[in-house]
Every structure is written in structure tokens, then in C-alpha cells.
Amino acid sequence: MSAGPAIAVTPRLTGMVCLRCEADWPVAEHEAGCPRCAAQGHASNLRLVYAPGSEPVALPYPGALSLGEGCTPLVEVPELAAFLGVGRVSLKLEWCNPSGSHKDRMSAQLMARALDRGATRIVAASSGNGGLSVAAYAARAGIPAEIATSDALPASYRRAIEAHGATLVGFSDSMARWHHLARRVVDDSAFAATNYRLPAVGTNPFGIEGYKMVAAEIAAVALPDLVVAPSSRGDLLSGLHLGFAELGRGMPRLVAAEPFPRLARVLAGADYRETFAGDTAQFSIAGSTVTWQAVKALRESGGLAVPVDDEAATLARAKLAGLGFHVELSAASALAALGRLAEDGRLAGRHAVLVLTGSGFRDITNGVLADSPPQRDRRPARASAQPAQTGASPGPTIQQRDNG
Numbered sequence: 024m025s026a027g028p029a030i031a032v033t034p035r036l037t038g039m040v041c042l043r044c045e046a047d048w049p050v051a052e053h054e055a056g057c058p059r060c061a062a063q064g065h066a067s068n069l070r071l072v073y074a075p076g077s078e079p080v081a082l083p084y085p086g087a088l089s090l091g092e093g094c095t096p097l098v099e100v101p102e103l104a105a106f107l108g109v110g111r112v113s114l115k116l117e118w119c120n121p122s123g124s125h126k127d128r129m130s131a132q133l134m135a136r137a138l139d140r141g142a143t144r145i146v147a148a149s150s151g152n153g154g155l156s157v158a159a160y161a162a163r164a165g166i167p168a169e170i171a172t173s174d175a176l177p178a179s180y181r182r183a184i185e186a187h188g189a190t191l192v193g194f195s196d197s198m199a200r201w202h203h204l205a206r207r208v209v210d211d212s213a214f215a216a217t218n219y220r221l222p223a224v225g226t227n228p229f230g231i232e233g234y235k236m237v238a239a240e241i242a243a244v245a246l247p248d249l250v251v252a253p254s255s256r257g258d259l260l261s262g263l264h265l266g267f268a269e270l271g272r273g274m275p276r277l278v279a280a281e282p283f284p285r286l287a288r289v290l291a292g293a294d295y296r297e298t299f300a301g302d303t304a305q306f307s308i309a310g311s312t313v314t315w316q317a318v319k320a321l322r323e324s325g326g327l328a329v330p331v332d333d334e335a336a337t338l339a340r341a342k343l344a345g346l347g348f349h350v351e352l353s354a355a356s357a358l359a360a361l362g363r364l365a366e367d368g369r370l371a372g373r374h375a376v377l378v379l380t381g382s383g384f385r386d387i388t389n390g391v392l393a394d395s396p397p398q399r400d401r402r403p404a405r406a407s408a409q410p411a412q413t414g415a416s417p418g419p420t421i422q423q424r425d426n427g
Contacts, residue, residue, distance in 0.1 A: 027165040030084050030135040035073040039228065042261075043067035043315050052140065054208065054215070056224040066222035066296065067315040070265055071232055080239045080269050083229050084135030088163050092127035093236055095119045097244050097376070102346060103358070107365040111374040114348060115241060118382035122183075124307075125259060125380045126156035128233035129226065133157070133216050134164040136229040142166060142214035146207045148200035149217060150306050151180045152381050157216045158189035166214075169207070171200035179385045197310070218256055222296040223312040226258045231316075234262020235269060241376055242267065247275050248373040249364075251357040253380050254279035254286065254328070255308040257317025263378075264320035275376075277326035280360035282336070282353075285313045286328035290321065304333045307353035307381060329360035340383065351386035354379045 032050075039048045041057035048057070048069060055061040056068050073081040096116045103112040117125035137145055145168040147157040154170040161168035168189040172180075176193065184191060194200050204219035218226055225231065237259070241247065252259050260279055267274050279286050283301030293299075295318050298311040321327060331339075333352070339362065340355035357377040364370060 027088070027138060029139045029141070030086050030088065032083055032139060033073070033081060033085055035076045035081055036071055036083055037074050038072045039069040040072055041067050041069055042319050047072075052227075055220060064296075065315070066220065066224045068225040068231070068261070069228045071228060080235050080266055081232075082132065082235070083232050084132055084139070087131045087135035088138075088160070089131055090121040090127065090159060090163055092120045092131055092233075094240065097241060100346060103342075106342075107362055107370070108368050109361070109365050109370045109375055110372040111247075112361070113241075113244075113247070113374070113376045115237065115376055115378045116348075117237070117378060117380050118350065118354070120156075122152075122156045122159045123382045123385065124152035124156060125234070125237065125378070126153045127160070128236060129230040129258065129262075130156040130160035130216070130233075132233040133214075133227060133230035134160045134166065136227065137166055137214040137216075138164055140214060142212075144169065144207070144211060144213040145216050146171065146204050146213040147216040148172070148204055148219060150309070151177065151385065152307055153217060154189075155180055155183050155187075158184045158187040161189065162187040168216075169213070171203045173197060173200075177385060183385075218314075221312065223256055223314050225256055225261065225314045225316045231258050231262045231265070234259050235266030237378065238263045238266025239270060242270055242272060245374065246273050247376045248370075249276040249278055249326075250376045250378065251278040251280060251329075251361050252378040253305075253308045253353050253356050254281055254317060255310045256312070257286075257314045257320065259378065259380070260320040261314075261316035264324060267324075274324050277320055277324040278360055278364065279317065279321060279326070279328040280308075280331050280356035281328055282308055282331060282333070282356065284328075284330045285311075286317055286321065287330055289313055289318055290328060305331075305336055305353040305356060307351060308356065329363055331356040331359040331363075335359040335363075343379075344383070348379065349383040350379050351381040351383050354381050354383075 046059045060067040099113045120127035145161045148171045158168050171192045174193045174195050201219040207213040282303035282305040285299040289295045303309050336352050336356045339358035
């Protein structure tokens with residue numbers, strides 16, 4: 024299998040800027056993020072800079088090979104609004120993307136960048152959704168892909184990734200995946216489709232640009248008061264922030280739902296370069312690190328991080344399923360986070376959008392954490408109002424895993 028022809032980058036792209044120190048950099052592969060910040064012991068991703076144009080939101084590769092990603096439904100659910108005491112609640116159904124998660128928006132731009140750079144191999148570290156998406160889009164681009172994953176990768180993901188022709192490499196230790204990617208990048212000139220450095224930087228900024236379209240699609244219907252998204256390394260949060268900023272029509276308050284306090288601790292004063300241990304069954308948003316890009320997105324939008332333990336996420340998933348929306352446990356954390364914020368009527372009259380990142384059909388926690396029928400009368404926020412548990416959770420846990 025050989026890589027296809029390169030895809031042209033937009034002529035509007037003029038440079039890159041550090042998200043932390045705002046230093047200007049030429050368009051290039053800055054593997055460690057901002058060189059100035061890296062030299063100072065920090066880790067910060069970059070954003071792309073564009074010349075003015077007719078499109079409200081620019082993409083680096085508007086002609087990227089597509090599997091049909093984007094334009095996912097935005098469904099208003101009055102029952103949820105009434106249940107939580109929120110003015111309006113809309114669900115952005117990102118599992119309607121081709122491989123079943125929001126990651127497809129990133130993968131399309133990443134593969135275009137890889138083709139542009141003449142990459143002969145794609146490598147990624149993933150616990151499921153990201154690896155499957157990378158495998159699918161690498162197959163579309165004709166580039167061999169290697170996915171470094173946990174030994175606990177669910178069989179459903181394993182079959183799907185291998186069906187796309189990607190190679191799976193399993194590790195018992197999560198951080199070993201990142202070391203493996205680093206060796207591939209240095210020794211084999213592979214193109215990294217996920218973060219692999221410590222302190223964590225985040226994914227290649229060309230990929231993160233794809234998430235700006237989630238913001239554009241939401242704003243095309245109505246600019247909400249807040250947007251809640253499950254978060255691990257903050258790629259989606261950063262893309263939402265960049266997208267709303269580029270639109271220039273106002274910045275919703277961004278809220279990160281996380282399985283145990285990480286960003287919440289950083290916003291309270293902890294160093295973002297620390298590690299934050301915790302166990303969780305929310306495998307798509309697990310992991311012990313955060314990024315500057317996530318911190319920046321929350322601070323500049325007036326947002327916050329809401330820890331959602333597994334019990335609260337399970338109740339939220341049951342509530343969504345009872346209304347017809349079957350999501351993975353990690354995605355359900357967005358509803359649990361909104362429920363906590365809506366307590367005491369604080370969001371009466373406000374419009375909230377929940378970004379539901381992944382389908383429940385491949386979630387290994389289905390039927391494990393909650394065997395009872397969907398609960399229609401209990402607020403999913405009640406359990407999440409308690410501090411997130413960092414040592415135990417009901418049912419099996421997946422430690423320090425993430426989707427990049």
C-alpha cells in the first residue's frame with residue numbers, strides 16, 4: 024500500500040502562533056509544540072494563522088480526503104431541559120461521524136497533512152475511538168497505520184481497526200505507548216496522529232483544526248450560552264475554542280467533563296505539567312495528564328471543569344438511553360456535568376449544548392456499571408455533586424488510558 028497524492032494546503036495559511044507565549048512560528052512540524060516554551064520547560068501547542076478570506080472558519084486542508092464526516096445532527100431535547108431546569112438543551116450527535124466518534128473530524132485533516140508531508144507511516148496511541156478513526160482515514164489515504172494501544176482494548180475495536188488494515192501493538196503500561204510512538208517518529212520518520220510527549224502538548228494542531236467545524240455547526244443554528252464536552256487531552260475543547268473565536272460572534276462558556284479532578288485542580292492552582300492519578304471506567308477520557316490548550320480554552324471562555332465519577336456518568340447514560348440516545352459512558356459525562364451545573368436553578372433560561380462524542384455500541388462498560396432499567400426520575404447530577412473518586416469506581420476500571 025502506498026500513500027496517495029498530496030493534498031494542497033490552503034493558500035490562506037500564513038503561520039503558527041503559540042497558545043501560551045504567543046510567539047510566532049513558521050508553518051512546520053513542531054513536534055514538541057512551541058520551541059520557546061519547550062526550552063523553558065513548558066509544553067504548549069500552536070494554532071494556525073490564516074489570512075482573511077470568505078469562509079467564516081478556515082481549514083488547513085479544505086480538500087481533505089473525506090469519509091463523509093461532519094454535519095452531525097444537533098437535536099434539541101425539551102425533556103432534558105425540563106428535567107434539569109435548563110432553558111434549552113441540545114445534543115450534538117458526534118457518533119454520527121463515519122467511524123462512530125468526533126475523532127473523524129481530526130483524522131481527515133491529519134491524513135491530509137501526512138500526505139502533504141510525504142508520510143509513509145502513521146502512528147497513534149489510543150484506547151479505542153481515536154485509533155479506529157485513524158485506521159479508517161489512513162486506509163482512505165493509502166498510508167500504513169500502526170496503533171499502539173492497551174492490552175485491554177475491547178475486541179470490537181480490535182476487529183474494526185484490523186479490518187482497516189492497521190497494525191495493532193499492545194502494551195500493559197499506558198505511557199509505554201507514548202515511548203513507542205516517540206521511537207517510531209525518531210527512528211522511522213513516522214507521522215504521529217496523537218500526543219506522545221510529556222509534559223503533554225496535545226495532538227498535531229493541523230488535526231485540531233478539524234474540531235473548529237463543531238463550533239461552526241453549532242453556531243449556524245444558534246449561539247448557545249454554554250457547551251459541555253468530555254475532555255482528556257483537550258483537543259476537542261481547544262478546537263471548539265478556536266472555532267468560536269474565529270467566527271467572532273461570541274464565546275460560549277466551555278465546560279470540560281472529566282472523570283476525576285485534573286483540569287479542575289489546575290484551575291484551582293495546580294501546575295498543568297503535573298500528573299493527576301485516578302481510576303475510571305470512562306476509558307475514552309481517562310489519563311493522568313492535561314494540556315495547556317485545555318486550560319487556555321476554559322480560562323478564556325470563562326469556563327470550568329466538572330469532575331464526573333463513574334456512578335454519575337452511568338446514571339446520565341441511562342437517562343439518555345431512556346430518551347433514545349445510546350452513548351458511551353465517557354460521552355454521558357457531559358450530561359452529568361450539566362446536571363451538576365444546573366442545580367439550584369442556576370441555568371434557568373440558558374441554552375446548553377452537550378457534545379456527545381461516541382456511540383454506546385462499542386462501550387465495554389455497557390451492562391457492567393448499571394444493570395437496572397433507565398432511570399427517568401433521578402437526576403444524573405446527584406452523584407457527580409460529590410468529589411470524583413480517584414481510587415475506586417463501581418465495576419471494572421481502566422487506569423490511565425485515553426484516546427490521545
